[in-house]
Amino acid sequence: MTKEYSxxxxxxxxxxxxxxxxxxTKFAADYNLxxxxxxxxxxxxxxxxxxxxxxxxxxxxxxxxxxxxxFHDIPGKNRFGIIIKDEPCLVDDKIRRYGDALAVVAAxxxxxxxxxLALIEVDYNEIEPIFTFERALAADAPIIHGTTNIHQVKxxxxxxxxxxxxxxxxxxxxxxSTHRLSHMFIEPDAGIAYYDDEGLxxxxxxxxNPHYDRNEVASLLGLPYNxxxxxxxxxxGGFGGKLDISVQCHCALLTYHTRKPVKIxxxxxxxxxxxxxxxxxIIKAKTGASRDGMLxxxxxxxxxxxxxxxxxxxxxxxxxxxxxxxxxxxxxVRADATFVYTNNPMGGAFRGFGVPQVAVCHEGQMNQLARxxxxxxxxxxxxxAHQIGSKLxxxxxxxxxxxxxxxxxxxxxxAEDVL
Amino acid sequence: xxxxxxxxGLPNPAAAFVEVLGDATANLxxxxxxxxxxxxxxxxxxxxxxxxLSYEKVRVTWGDxxxxxxxxxxxxxxxxxxxxxxxxxxxxxxxxxxxxxxxAYLGCQPEELEFSQNTVTKIDDATVTMTxxxxxxxxxxxxxxxxxxxxxxxxxxxxxxxxxxGIPYEVYSYATTICEVEVDTETGEVDVLKVVSAHDVGQTxxxxxxxxxxxxxxxxxxxxxxxxxxxxxxxxxSIKNPIFSKYIxxxxxxxxxxxxxxxxxxxxxxxxxxxxxxxxxxxxIIPAIVAAIEDALNVQFTKLPVFPKDIVAAVKEKExxxxxxxx
Numbered sequence: 001m002t003k004e005y006s007x008x009x010x011x012x013x014x015x016x017x018x019x020x021x022x023x024x025t026k027f028a029a030d031y032n033l034x035x036x037x038x039x040x041x042x043x044x045x046x047x048x049x050x051x052x053x054x055x056x057x058x059x060x061x062x063x064x065x066x067x068x069x070x071f072h073d074i075p076g077k078n079r080f081g082i083i084i085k086d087e088p089c090l091v092d093d094k095i096r097r098y099g100d101a102l103a104v105v106a107a108x109x110x111x112x113x114x115x116x117l118a119l120i121e122v123d124y125n126e127i128e129p130i131f132t133f134e135r136a137l138a139a140d141a142p143i144i145h146g147t148t149n150i151h152q153v154k155x156x157x158x159x160x161x162x163x164x165x166x167x168x169x170x171x172x173x174x175x176x177s178t179h180r181l182s183h184m185f186i187e188p189d190a191g192i193a194y195y196d197d198e199g200l201x202x203x204x205x206x207x208x209n210p211h212y213d214r215n216e217v218a219s220l221l222g223l224p225y226n227x228x229x230x231x232x233x234x235x236x237g238g239f240g241g242k243l244d245i246s247v248q249c250h251c252a253l254l255t256y257h258t259r260k261p262v263k264i265x266x267x268x269x270x271x272x273x274x275x276x277x278x279x280x281x282i283i284k285a286k287t288g289a290s291r292d293g294m295l296x297x298x299x300x301x302x303x304x305x306x307x308x309x310x311x312x313x314x315x316x317x318x319x320x321x322x323x324x325x326x327x328x329x330x331x332x333v334r335a336d337a338t339f340v341y342t343n344n345p346m347g348g349a350f351r352g353f354g355v356p357q358v359a360v361c362h363e364g365q366m367n368q369l370a371r372x373x374x375x376x377x378x379x380x381x382x383x384x385a386h387q388i389g390s391k392l393x394x395x396x397x398x399x400x401x402x403x404x405x406x407x408x409x410x411x412x413x414x415a416e417d418v419l
Numbered sequence: 420x421x422x423x424x425x426x427x428g429l430p431n432p433a434a435a436f437v438e439v440l441g442d443a444t445a446n447l448x449x450x451x452x453x454x455x456x457x458x459x460x461x462x463x464x465x466x467x468x469x470x471x472l473s474y475e476k477v478r479v480t481w482g483d484x485x486x487x488x489x490x491x492x493x494x495x496x497x498x499x500x501x502x503x504x505x506x507x508x509x510x511x512x513x514x515x516x517x518x519x520x521x522x523a524y525l526g527c528q529p530e531e532l533e534f535s536q537n538t539v540t541k542i543d544d545a546t547v548t549m550t551x552x553x554x555x556x557x558x559x560x561x562x563x564x565x566x567x568x569x570x571x572x573x574x575x576x577x578x579x580x581x582x583x584x585g586i587p588y589e590v591y592s593y594a595t596t597i598c599e600v601e602v603d604t605e606t607g608e609v610d611v612l613k614v615v616s617a618h619d620v621g622q623t624x625x626x627x628x629x630x631x632x633x634x635x636x637x638x639x640x641x642x643x644x645x646x647x648x649x650x651x652x653x654x655x656x657s658i659k660n661p662i663f664s665k666y667i668x669x670x671x672x673x674x675x676x677x678x679x680x681x682x683x684x685x686x687x688x689x690x691x692x693x694x695x696x697x698x699x700x701x702x703x704i705i706p707a708i709v710a711a712i713e714d715a716l717n718v719q720f721t722k723l724p725v726f727p728k729d730i731v732a733a734v735k736e737k738e739x740x741x742x743x744x745x746x
Contacts (some may be wrong), residue, residue, distance in 0.1 A: 005468055006436050006468065006473075006536050007463055007464045007467040007468040007473070007474050008465070008468045008622065008623075008624055009622070009623045009624065009626060010464070010474075010476045010625065010626070011625055011626045011627035011628070012460060012464055014457055014460045014628070015459045015460045016453070016459060016460075016548075045657075046655055047655055048656075049655075058719070071623055082492070083700075089650050098652075099657070129655070129656055131651070131653055131656060135665055154583065155581065155582065156583035157582045157583075158568070158582065158585055160740050170612050170650070174719075174721050174723060176721045176722070176723075177721070177722045177723065178487075178723045179648045179649070180648065180649040180651065181643060181647050181648065182649050182658075182661075182666060184647075184663070184666065184668050196458040196495050198487050200485075207452060207482075207545050208454055208492055208493040208494060209452060209491065209492040209493065209494075210450065210452060210482045210483070211484055211489040211490065211491070212491075212492065214484040228484070229483070229484050229485040230451075230483075230484045231483045231484070231485075232452045232481070232483070233471075235452065235453070235454040235455065237454060238454040238455075238493070239639075240494060242454065242492055243492055244445065254495075268662050268663065270661075271661075272658060272661035272662070272666070273657065273658050273661050276651055301574050312494075312674055315426065315427060318427045318428070318578070318583075318587075319423070319427050322423060322427055322428075322578075322583065322587045322588075323422070324422065326420070326421065327420065327591075328420035329745075331661075343656050344651055344656055345649070345651060345656070345658055349494055351636075351639070351697070351701050352422075352698045352700050352701055352702050353494075353495065353698070355420075355422055355702055356640075356643065356701060356702050356705050359420055359703065359705060359706050360705060360709065360723060361420070363703075363706030363709075363710065364705055364706060364710075366710065367706075367710050367713065367717070377710070378595075381595075386421065386591075394578065394583055394584050394585055394586070394587055395584040395585065396585070396586045396587070400590075400683045400684075400685070400687055400688075401590055401619075401621050401685065401686050401687030401688075401692065401694065402593065402619075402684060403593055403619030403621075403683070403684030404421065404593035404595075404619060406617075406619065406684065407593050407594055407617040407618065407619050407680070408595045408617075410680050410682055411595040411596065411616070411617035411680060412597070414597075414615045414617070414680060415615045418615065418676070418678055419597065419599045419615070
């Protein structure tokens with residue numbers, strides 16, 4: 001680099017390092033206010049059902065319980081979601097996954113809260129749960145949302161793929177599958193809601209997107225956006241798992257009805273059970289190349305299970321498609337993707353948004369190709385690598401900041417040195 | 420590995436506010452949530468560089484919807500590019516006022532000035548100089564304020580619904596990871612020994628934070644391939660292993676020797692040319708570990724995770740196949 005910077009590029013001490021090192025950082029669970037209530041959620045223990053009856057009376061009658069609420073108590077809209085608003089704050093039509101929220105409770109102590117949650121009774125009318133991609137698409141399968149279990153379908157095409165396969169000297173075909181994973185951020189979801197001295201609904205929460213949270217809380221309570229304040233508490237990791245609404249709306253709803261501060265802290269188990277998961281995917285790939293290792297054609301078919309709610313599913317499928325070639329020039333590409341709704345845990349944002357899944361495929365294909373053609377794995381990548389001027393399958397031309405080949409060369413040099 | 424920075428073919432702007440105060444310190448406000456990755460620090464460095472203040476002079480506030488403008492999600496490795504550019508724009512706006520007052524005081528043109536480390540100096544004549552504190556006193560006397568608001572939306576286009584043509588991302592990060600593993604063919608255990616991970620970050624903003632991201636990504640990737648899997652009950656759809664005693668992630672004892680390499684590539688649209696590294700840090704180690712195991716065993720693995728039982732099964736299968744071949 002030619003420019004000398006005085007601050008940029010330097011290893012400055014993080015602005016929040018001192019509090020972290022001293023252990024004085026205040027996370028959402030550390031907030032306590034006078035008259036604060038403890039909030040909790042009564043959740044479904046089946047994956048797919050309508051509700052015959054939800055009996056809240058015994059919980060309401062317990063001493064020390066200040067609110068027991070179901071969907072009838074929501075003053076505004078009972079749907080949230082970053083892209084598609086398909087997830088209820090509290091179930092109103094039907095249960096779509098194990099752990100769906102049916103009722104919320106606010107109590108004067110954690111012990112009373114637990115006792116109250118145990119007093120709630122529910123009678124389900126179970127529907128066949130769908131746990132596989134294949135069953136989701138079956139003609140006689142129950143529909144989870146709307147009119148179809150197909151969540152999203154995407155198609156990408158450029159060039160003449162079939163002709164390019166015919167001209168190819170070698171074709172590599174594989175089917176890759178990746179699994180469902182959990183973020184396991186170190187701090188489970190937590191938050192507190194309260195009315196501040198001016199009467200402003202305020203939510204302090206562990207989150208990756210406070211402004212989105214504000215809009216959803218406002219929508220739930222039927223308030224203008226500027227009548228809700230969301231403050232991000234110091235947040236102990238997220239990796240995409242704190243992009244969805246977690247406790248924010250439940251806390252705010254309980255504060256709305258009790259007028260008191262309400263704190264919800266999820267246990268590790270509850271946090272993992274209901275936060276989003278990495279989409280498991282199956283990716284079929286067919287790669288055609290010349291005998292000197294130049295990529296000529298790629299055909300990809302991917303399927304994914306987005307679980308019970310959309311969450312960031314549409315972003316995962318689109319990004320996975322846009323990245324399916326890897327950082328390699330392939331003039332002819334045809335890719336198709338289908339994601340379905342199931343009654344499995346919700347698939348959502350997770351560090352990489354589908355790219356880790358497709359990287360298993362495109363790098364696996366490159367390694368197989370290198371082996372089949374007896375070409376060095378780094379060399380075959382350099383031959384096909386994106387450079388300034390490369391044209392992507394989307395038609396985009398790369399105009400600047402393409403350092404892929406330099407990463408290949410520098411990694412190889414360092415590996416020769418240390419491995 | 421490559422990774423497009425920001426949301427795919429969608430508008431996803433972020434904004435920032437800045438005010439330089441009378442004693443030559445500054446307040447910087449933006450929405451972007453810092454979840455430990457260090458965006459608060461990154462933005463402080465960008466503002467300090469842009470305003471010509473030292474790092475300690477900039478005080479940052481983020482993630483408070485009553486005080487800070489919308490930063491969108493901390494996701495898609497987007498905040499360094501997008502909030503970073505918003506911070507830069509806010510600082511440039513404040514600096515325009517500052518440069519006008521400084522130029523009048525020093526008797527030169529605003530574009531001839533350099534702001535660096537709490538001093539304003541004429542670029543080709545170091546004797547023509549003033550401290551930032553003097554500048555702020557001049558600002559006060561002139562009744563002017565050094566404030567700025569900026570927002571940035573990366574240049575993308577909506578992707579065509581028929582073939583996905585268009586511009587999905589404004590810029591891409593790239594990376595190469597090479598690793599060495601040791602596979603115990605009897606127990607199926609895999610030790611990741613050494614990892615080299617080279618990342619094109621455009622421009623490094625904070626070297627130790629960028630390297631820390633890469634190291635953390637490597638370890639998370641080890642868990643992805645070798646240790647972690649959410650198990651779902653086929654009976655009721657519940658997660659069978661939602662706790663750390665049943666969902667095992669890597670610990671400090673699993674961390675290999677990691678050699679992060681920061682590659683800088685010019686001309687990008689980000690602040691000082693910076694791109695994102697948050698997600699790229701994770702991705703390339705995943706196929707690299709798979710490839711290393713394949714290389715060690717001469718067996719192909721297309722199904723993840725690769726647990727010890729999978730290794731043992733693959734080794735046995737290969738031994739049986741080799742035996743048949745020899746017979």
